[in-house]
Amino acid sequence: MLATVDCDSRMSDITAKVVAGGRLTFDDGVYLDEHADLMMLGRLANLVREQKNGRVAYYNTNVHLNPTNVCVYRCTFCAFRSDLKADKAYVFSEPMIRERALEAQAHGATEIHVVGGLHHLKKFDWYVDVVRTLHETCPEIHIKAWTGVEIHWFSHLTKKPYDWVLRQMIDAGLGSLPGGGAEIFDEGVRAQICEHKSDASRWLDIHRTAHSLGLRSNATMLYGHVEQAPHRVDHLCQLRGLQDETGGFQTFIPLAFHPANTGMSHLPGPTGLMDLRMIALARLMLDNFDHIKAYWIMLGEKTAQVALGFGADDIDGTVVHELIYHDAGAKTPEGLTVSQLHSLIREAGCEPVERDTLYRRVLRDGAKWTVGDPMLAS
Numbered sequence: 001m002l003a004t005v006d007c008d009s010r011m012s013d014i015t016a017k018v019v020a021g022g023r024l025t026f027d028d029g030v031y032l033d034e035h036a037d038l039m040m041l042g043r044l045a046n047l048v049r050e051q052k053n054g055r056v057a058y059y060n061t062n063v064h065l066n067p068t069n070v071c072v073y074r075c076t077f078c079a080f081r082s083d084l085k086a087d088k089a090y091v092f093s094e095p096m097i098r099e100r101a102l103e104a105q106a107h108g109a110t111e112i113h114v115v116g117g118l119h120h121l122k123k124f125d126w127y128v129d130v131v132r133t134l135h136e137t138c139p140e141i142h143i144k145a146w147t148g149v150e151i152h153w154f155s156h157l158t159k160k161p162y163d164w165v166l167r168q169m170i171d172a173g174l175g176s177l178p179g180g181g182a183e184i185f186d187e188g189v190r191a192q193i194c195e196h197k198s199d200a201s202r203w204l205d206i207h208r209t210a211h212s213l214g215l216r217s218n219a220t221m222l223y224g225h226v227e228q229a230p231h232r233v234d235h236l237c238q239l240r241g242l243q244d245e246t247g248g249f250q251t252f253i254p255l256a257f258h259p260a261n262t263g264m265s266h267l268p269g270p271t272g273l274m275d276l277r278m279i280a281l282a283r284l285m286l287d288n289f290d291h292i293k294a295y296w297i298m299l300g301e302k303t304a305q306v307a308l309g310f311g312a313d314d315i316d317g318t319v320v321h322e323l324i325y326h327d328a329g330a331k332t333p334e335g336l337t338v339s340q341l342h343s344l345i346r347e348a349g350c351e352p353v354e355r356d357t358l359y360r361r362v363l364r365d366g367a368k369w370t371v372g373d374p375m376l377a378s
């Protein structure tokens, strides 16, 4: 335990650095994660949040599609996956995919978010056709699809490099990449929670390649399981390094581990205070990311609402058909209405702004919408 006077002087140094627009070091990050007073940390993160995004809180209108839960991997944190022949196994047919796109259109969605399992028997063309079917059915809707882990799997299936895989997907209608599959970059932790999955350098390389092709992407970190503060801060520093190089990340989303129905169900999972600490820590360490998202599906509406005062400026979407975190015990509803999101955001003292996937303001008339200019952060 650090002496109070040391803590006070360390926090003063960090505060001065942040106020001056300086960059925090790895050691600063570990200090903030392990020792900083949560309310001071939150106030500092909120200062940065207001410099970058004022009091705006973004949300979007989206629909999720998890086209199969069958997966060759067995990540110990995952409650979603299924064995090939298990009762819970499913695969979406083409008519079902088309129906989901039409449902998204009727719902006024600007985005379809697509991630799923790595099916033992499906060839690369099946995954390309998922994107093509969605795009051909509703060309106005942005397709945000496939984590870095899935892109790596497609490269493994086809024996082709990442840029070839991504170009096939872009030709089919892919608009951007979600941020999943990053988990925790540290190899020791990865060996415990997802040992066969593509490693950190591959995940980063896939996002580097995507950015070089003009795709924007998001980034995530799964916290609250077996990892420690240095692993979390290292993860953030690696993301910050790639963002320095490419500028292609839009949003960082800290993902709270949900233990129910996973191979780590004996763990308690993160507390509400840890959730807020991760949001604030991310806002302070990721000085080159415009947005930090409090993903309400995982955090719960109440914590996500409070997180808007701890550095988060985005609360994600209306989200229909969320399966992955509900299989892991998330007690949140599968969707919130726009008026519910507005109430949550306004009560937190923020101005709700609907955005599309690329952070352009959405101008809406019921289920009909157009986009305005990009809302560039400072």
Ligand code: SF4
Pocket (backbone or CB within 6 Å): 071, 072, 073, 074, 075, 078, 079, 080, 081, 116, 117, 118, 149, 194, 197
């Ligand atoms: S997290 Fe993804 S890759 Fe890992 S088992 Fe679950 S579905 Fe498969």
